[in-house]
Amino acid sequence: MSPDILSKVKHKLTNNFNLTDKQVADFLDLFSKYKKGQLIYPGAFIRKTYIQMSLVYKILEDISLSGVLERSYEIYCPSCSWYTGELFSTLKDIPEELECDECETTLNFLDNSLVVYKVVFD
Incomplete structure (x- = not known):
């Protein structure tokens, strides 16, 4: 994942959602490992970040609005x-x-x- 995209995602995480610094860091760490064409399963983010399921889906939906992800x-x-x-x-x-x-x-x-x-x- 490019540094520019990670910077935009970090901005969304810190400004749009009430997350701890550790949750933001853990989310970005996992998110940065994905490459174009790969599938993201929300459950992986739930397990890694300890963010509630409904919030993980809201975050991924927010990121998808920027064109980085596509819901399927x-x-x-x-x-x-x-x-x-x-x-x-x-x-x-x-x-x-x-x-x-x-x-x-x-x-x-x-x-x-x-x-x-x-x-x-x-």
Whole structure:
């Protein structure tokens, strides 16, 4: 991640969110490791920074507004924890009828989708 982008993200973290210095440093440390094309799973930031889930999503959404990240949806199976590997830009792009290729469980696109973020700018 370029120093310019990290500087902008740091500015957002310190000015838009009520975070401790350690949370900001931990967030930036993890965020800096991502490269263009990689997926960011919010859970990784929750575990590393101890920031509440709802706030991590707000932060990632705020960063995505600057064009660095793009929100996508990924489908998983709650029965066997299998991920389709396919990304969808919007919920309406997800087929209404889905079945897990691993265990044949019928999946509901609303209940079985995760928000992930793709790095689109280095």
